[in-house]
Amino acid sequence: MEQVLKKKKHSRINKNHYGYIFTAPFIIGFLLFSLYPLVYTFYLSLTDMTLMSKSYKFIGLANFKKLFEDRFFIQSFLNTWKIWLINFIPQLGIAMLLAVWFTSTRLKIKFVGFWRTIYYLPNILMPATIAVLFFNLFSYYGPVNQIGVRIGLFKDAIDFFRSSTWTVGIVAFIQWWMWFGTTLIIIMAGMTSISPSFYESAMVDGANSWQMFTKITLPLLRPVLVYILVTSLVGGMQMFDIPYMLTDGRGSPNGSIMTMNILMYMKFSSNKGHIGAAASVGVMIFLVTCISALIIIKLLKEKESKREIKSINRGVKAYELHG
Amino acid sequence: MKKLISMLLVLLLTVSVFSGCGKTEEQANSNQTGEKVLKIWSFTDEIKTMAVAYRGKHPDVKIEYTMIPMTNGEYQTKLKSALQSGEAPDIIALEASFVREFIESDYLEDLSDLLPLAQELRTYQFTIDMATYDGQVKAYSYQATPGAMFYRRSLAKKYFGTDDPEKIQELVSDMKKFEEAAKIVKEKSKGNTYMVASVGDFTNLFFANREKPWVVDGKLYIDPKVDELFEIAKSFRQNGYEAQANQWQEGWFAGMNDSLVDAKGNPKQVFSYFLPTWGLPYVLMPNSSPKEVKVEGSDKTKKVGKDTSGDWACIRGPMPYQWGGTWIAVVKGTKNLELAKDFVKFATLDEENLKNWALGVYTNEYLKKIDPNIGDKLSQGPGDFVSSQKVVEEIVDKFDDASTSKFLAGQNSYRSFAEAAPYISLKLLQGTDDAIQRALNDPLNNYVSGKATKEQAIKQFKEAVKNTLPDLIVE
Numbered sequence: 001m002e003q004v005l006k007k008k009k010h011s012r013i014n015k016n017h018y019g020y021i022f023t024a025p026f027i028i029g030f031l032l033f034s035l036y037p038l039v040y041t042f043y044l045s046l047t048d049m050t051l052m053s054k055s056y057k058f059i060g061l062a063n064f065k066k067l068f069e070d071r072f073f074i075q076s077f078l079n080t081w082k083i084w085l086i087n088f089i090p091q092l093g094i095a096m097l098l099a100v101w102f103t104s105t106r107l108k109i110k111f112v113g114f115w116r117t118i119y120y121l122p123n124i125l126m127p128a129t130i131a132v133l134f135f136n137l138f139s140y141y142g143p144v145n146q147i148g149v150r151i152g153l154f155k156d157a158i159d160f161f162r163s164s165t166w167t168v169g170i171v172a173f174i175q176w177w178m179w180f181g182t183t184l185i186i187i188m189a190g191m192t193s194i195s196p197s198f199y200e201s202a203m204v205d206g207a208n209s210w211q212m213f214t215k216i217t218l219p220l221l222r223p224v225l226v227y228i229l230v231t232s233l234v235g236g237m238q239m240f241d242i243p244y245m246l247t248d249g250r251g252s253p254n255g256s257i258m259t260m261n262i263l264m265y266m267k268f269s270s271n272k273g274h275i276g277a278a279a280s281v282g283v284m285i286f287l288v289t290c291i292s293a294l295i296i297i298k299l300l301k302e303k304e305s306k307r308e309i310k311s312i313n314r315g316v317k318a319y320e321l322h323g
Numbered sequence: 324m325k326k327l328i329s330m331l332l333v334l335l336l337t338v339s340v341f342s343g344c345g346k347t348e349e350q351a352n353s354n355q356t357g358e359k360v361l362k363i364w365s366f367t368d369e370i371k372t373m374a375v376a377y378r379g380k381h382p383d384v385k386i387e388y389t390m391i392p393m394t395n396g397e398y399q400t401k402l403k404s405a406l407q408s409g410e411a412p413d414i415i416a417l418e419a420s421f422v423r424e425f426i427e428s429d430y431l432e433d434l435s436d437l438l439p440l441a442q443e444l445r446t447y448q449f450t451i452d453m454a455t456y457d458g459q460v461k462a463y464s465y466q467a468t469p470g471a472m473f474y475r476r477s478l479a480k481k482y483f484g485t486d487d488p489e490k491i492q493e494l495v496s497d498m499k500k501f502e503e504a505a506k507i508v509k510e511k512s513k514g515n516t517y518m519v520a521s522v523g524d525f526t527n528l529f530f531a532n533r534e535k536p537w538v539v540d541g542k543l544y545i546d547p548k549v550d551e552l553f554e555i556a557k558s559f560r561q562n563g564y565e566a567q568a569n570q571w572q573e574g575w576f577a578g579m580n581d582s583l584v585d586a587k588g589n590p591k592q593v594f595s596y597f598l599p600t601w602g603l604p605y606v607l608m609p610n611s612s613p614k615e616v617k618v619e620g621s622d623k624t625k626k627v628g629k630d631t632s633g634d635w636a637c638i639r640g641p642m643p644y645q646w647g648g649t650w651i652a653v654v655k656g657t658k659n660l661e662l663a664k665d666f667v668k669f670a671t672l673d674e675e676n677l678k679n680w681a682l683g684v685y686t687n688e689y690l691k692k693i694d695p696n697i698g699d700k701l702s703q704g705p706g707d708f709v710s711s712q713k714v715v716e717e718i719v720d721k722f723d724d725a726s727t728s729k730f731l732a733g734q735n736s737y738r739s740f741a742e743a744a745p746y747i748s749l750k751l752l753q754g755t756d757d758a759i760q761r762a763l764n765d766p767l768n769n770y771v772s773g774k775a776t777k778e779q780a781i782k783q784f785k786e787a788v789k790n791t792l793p794d795l796i797v798e
Contacts, residue, residue, distance in 0.1 A: 051403040052428045072790045140567050141574035141583065149586035157586035159567060162768055249395030254765050254783070269400040270791045271424050271758045273407075277793060 038286070044279035051273025063280035073281070075255055076263040077288070079168075083243070083259065084236030086172035087179070092228070095183035100213060102184075103191045105199070116188070120181035127178075131245035134174055135161070161247055164256035171243050171257050175236075183228055190224030191217060226300045230293050237289045240265070260285045359662055360385045362412035364402065366393040369649060370416050372685050372703045373465075373670045379693040380669070384662065393418060406430045406654065413657040414666055417462060417650045419453070423754035425652065426454055431461040432653040434664065440672045444711035449749045454650055462652035463671035465680060466601065467710045469743040470527065472640030473607060474595040475631065476732060482511045482594075488734060492638040498528075498555055501641045505564035508594050516592040517566040520575045522556040522771060523764075524565075524597045529555075530760060531644035536751045537759045542796045543788055545781070549763070553770055553777060560771040566593055579610040582628030599646040600708035600740050607635065608704075608730055633729065637736045645747050677709045681718055708740045715741050755792055762787035 045063055049056035067073045098119070102112045109115075122130070138144050138160040145157040160166040198216050207215070240261035243251065250266060251258020258266075260281060268278035361384055363374055374386045389412065391398040399421050405411040406428075417425050425431060438460055441451060447467045454462035472495070476486035483494060483504075495501045505518035519525060533546040559565045566583065568574030577583040578593030585591050598606055613626040651670055653663040669676055679685060683705030690697055706727040709715060715737075722728055722737035766783040769775035775783065789797045 051407045052424065052430075054429075066793065070790060071786055136573065139572060139574070140569075141572075141577065141585070145586040146584070146588075150588060162772065244395070248761070248764065250761065252765050254769065255787075266791060267793075269396050269403075270793075271421070271755055272794070273400070273403045274793060 041279045041282050041286075044276055045283045047276045047279075049275040051268075051275060053272075056276070059276070063277050064284075066277070067280050067284065072255060072258065072263060073260075073284075076251070076258045076260045077284075079251070079255070079257060080237060080239060080259045080261075083168060083172050083175065083239060083257065084233070086168070087175035088232055088236065091176050091180045091183055091232075092225075095180050095187050098184050099187040099191055100217070103188060104209075105196070106209070116181070116185060119184055122178045123181055125178075127241035128245055130174060130178065131242050134170060135246055138166075138170060162253050164253050167247065167253055168256050171246060174242050174246075175239070178242075179232070179235075183232070186224060186228055187221070190221050194220045222300060226297060229296050229300070233293055233296065234289055237285055237292075260288075358385050359383060359659065360387060361414065361659060361662055361666060362387045362389070363414045363416075363666075364389045364391065364398075364405075364412045365416035365649075366391060366398040366418060367416075367649070368701055369703070370414075370651065370670070371697075372690065372701060373676070373680075374666075375690045375694050375697060375701070376676065376679070376685055377666055377669050387412075399424075409656075411654045413654060413659050413663045415652055415654060417652055419468070419646070419648045419650075419752075420757040421754075422453060422462065422650045423752055423756070426456045426461050427754050430655055432655050432657070432660065432663075433459040433461060434463065434653065434667060435460045437463065437664070437668060437672060440668065443713075444672055444674060444677075445713045446672070446710050447712060447744055447747070449645075449747045450648070450650075450710045453648075453749045453752060454652070462650040463667055464648055464650045464710050465671045465677060466648055467708055467740075467744050467747070468599040468601060468645050468648040469708070469740050469747055470531075470597060470599040470602075470640070470644040470646045471637050471736070471739065471743070472595055472597055473603070473635050473637050473731075475592070476634050476636050478508075478512075478516055478592060478594050479636070482508050482516070486636060488636045488638045491636070492640075495638070495641055498551070498641050501525075502555060502558060502564070505559065506562070509562065509564055512592070514563060515589065516594055517578075518564045518594050519559070520566050520568040520578050520593045520596065521570060522559055522565055522767070523570045525641075526552060526556075526760075526763075526767075527646050528597065528640070528642040528644045530756075531751075532642050533751055536753050536756075538753055538755055538795065541794075542798065543759070543785065545784075550777075553767065553780070556767060556771045557773075561773070566591060568593075576610045577628070579607060580612060580614065580628030580631055582614065597640060597644075597646075599644075600706075601647060603637070603727055603730070603736055604704050604706035608632065608727070611635070611730070633732050635731050637731050637734055637739055639739070639743065643743060643746060645749070671710065674711070674714055677711055677714045678718060681705065681707055681709045681714065682721060706737070708737065708744070712745070715744070755795065758791045759788055762791055 046058060046060060047056050048059045048062075098115075101107055102109055102115070136142055140157060140159050144160070148154050149157055158166065160170065194217065198220075199212055202212050202216060238261050239259045243257040243259055244262055244265070247253070247257065249262070251262050264278045264281035264285070267274045267281060361374075363370055363386060365371070365388070368390060371388050371390070374388055378384060378386060391401050393399065402411070402415060402425075411430075415425075435458075438451075441460075441463065446463070450464040450467055451460060454460055454464070474491060479486040479491055483491065485491070494504050501518075508516050508518050529548045529552040533548045535544050535546055537544060537546075560567075566574065566578065568578060568583065574583055578591075579596070581590070581592060583591045583593065596602070596607065611631040613628045613630060615624045616627045617624055651667050653660065653667060657663050671677075680703060683703060685703040687697075687699060687702040690701055705725050706722070719735070719737050719741050722735050725737075727737070728735050763784055766775070766780040766787065769783065770777055770780035785797045788795060
């Protein structure tokens with residue numbers, strides 16, 4: 001009897017042990033490739049390390065002091081927010097509208113899966129391809145000018161990539177075009193997880209579509225919206241590939257599409273490769289992203305109920321399945 | 324049994340995490356197994372041609388060639404981080420715009436012992452000056468790249484009544500005259516022919532003729548030539564003497580085969596291009612023939628543009644300049660020092676190789692015989708201007724009826740370059756030039772298009788320089 005008990009105890013301990021082993025790959029990967037670089041970046045931001053010399057020294061907060069005196073940092077900060085907001089607001093609006101239409105039991109739109117795939121497709125394309133495509137479309141002798149002038153849309157050819165407004169607009173458009181499909185899928189996942197019985201009883205009570213949307217859909221969708229907002233913010237603050245490849249890689253014209261990440265890369269790839277200065281930009285991006293994400297979560301999470309937590313989980317799962 | 328399976332799974336997962344690290348170890352091992360491996364990084368396929376030719380002489384050497392484009396500085400950045408982490412190749416190619424950064428660093432091997440060979444070949448001094456720092460020569464070049472101005476003969480006849488290179492040279496012998504000629508071209512063509520494709524075409528000329536370098540005693544120095552550039556560029560933009568077709572973009576190439584069409588559908592022509600030695604065989608000649616374009620909605624193709632070969636001429640232009648050039652250097656600490664040095668010697672200081680290079684011996688068939696796996700594109704056409712004055716003098720006559728000369732209606736461009744090359748000086752060149760000149764792009768454009776006054780543009784320029792070069796004093 002005693003022996004049997006011992007054996008049972010032994011095997012239970014062993015099974016607990018497996019848990020650690022199975023999570024080990026992720027933990028090791030996280031420590032090695034996520035946490036260590038993060039801590040190391042903080043350390044680097046306090047040094048004057050460059051790529052071209054082997055020695056470096058600790059210089060305290062001098063990098064940050066320089067950064068805040070630099071007009072370009074402030075500009076890149078504002079640029080990043082501007083481009084993100086210009087693309088995010090219509091992105092959310094249009095994705096929401098389409099999601100309502102697609103899930104609506106009254107409209108009964110056909111081939112929902114097909115449309116959803118079509119809208120998602122731009123996201124599969126390489127950013128490099130998209131940047132080159134749009135660069136050629138909007139170049140001075142490109143098709144947009146050729147067609148636009150001939151059908152009388154504008155009087156003379158526009159030099160799109162020498163105009164700050166146009167270039168910002170094009171970048172925001174590309175970002176919107178690439179990402180509204182993803183947002184649409186997550187919102188739809190959130191909407192289909194809302195029980196139809198709510199809508200049925202609302203209809204019995206004589207509610208119209210708008211009332212159902214504001215009183216049922218939106219409140220129950222809040223956790224999903226928090227998720228979209230935060231992930232999009234994190235992605236938006238790190239915007240790099242499209243603005244980098246669209247023009248000269250320095251945010252031309254006039255630094256109008258120079259995002260914080262581009263500034264960081266510029267410092268890193270400058271003639272001496274100022275790693276320290278680049279790391280200080282990286283630290284600022286990290287802080288900005290963290291603080292704004294925390295604020296968003298705090299603002300939107302307060303009224304959350306248990307059921308909503310469930311549906312956010314479902315939303316996340318659906319996103320993982322699709323993405 | 325279950326235990327065993329789960330243990331295996333765990334092992335597999337852990338192994339897969341580290342699989343990324345394993346690869347380099349394997350490669351390192353193969354280095355030691357007899358066959359010598361030479362790792363080369365470059366930003367074009369030119370050195371690859373050289374490498375294949377080198378293999379023809381040394382079949383026991385295996386070459387690992389990596390090409391990384393340098394359009395937005397990707398190559399330089401990748402190279403710097405590789406050098407920093409000690410995973411650099413044995414041999415690296417360096418382009419004129421950033422060669423000084425690397426020469427002034429301590430990452431390159433001293434190659435001064437090859438200097439007697441260079442003297443024997445009478446290698447153009449500026450190519451050696453460019454690669455010398457602290458008395459050490461750290462790289463050699465196989466080319467010299469004096470610049471020239473290429474213009475369309477038929478258009479010259481139409482607007483100036485002659486296509487004779489000497490007379491046209493007379494008409495554009497300085498920047499003021501060049502501007503006047505641009506005015507004539509515009510007026511006589513009713514605005515349908517532009518003097519140049521873009522303002523960017525002639526910025527190089529102004530940079531090459533500065534009196535002082537960009538950085539003097541650690542401070543940014545703005546030469547009076549920059550001021551001149553601002554004025555001329557503004558005049559070209561405001562008066563419509565340039566097509567606003569930026570270098571390396573579609574419109575720029577379209578001008579070469581007369582397929583440039585403005586937004587209203589009017590055909591436009593470009594009178595001249597500023598290109599150096601390599602610009603003729605690599606840029607102008609390949610783009611001067613009609614291009615096949617797919618007709619929308621069917622499988623048929625149509626030809627766009629026309630064949631402009633034979634309609635070009637080459638002159639010195641308003642100011643002497645040089646553009647580009649590739650240097651080859653050996654990375655310090657390489658395990659294959661002797662082999663790497665031998666490759667540099669072969670590529671840049673070998674009479675036979677330089678002759679083969681310039682005369683177009685390295686055709687695709689020739690290279691395929693050495694290595695059948697190189698594909699159908701790799702080859703080196705005739706006409707590249709090499710760095711050895713001795714070789715140049717020996718082969719210059721052979722270009723009298725080469726394809727380049729036919730392209731220029733019988734004019735031997737090689738001879739004109741041979742005359743210009745000894746006078747090139749690169750003493751002004753510094754490691755920071757590329758960054759500073761890139762920083763000038765936007766401010767210059769703002770001034771030229773009237774969006775900023777000159778004071779504002781200079782201020783923007785200074786701020787941009789301060790941003791890219793934090794160590795520099797900008798007043």
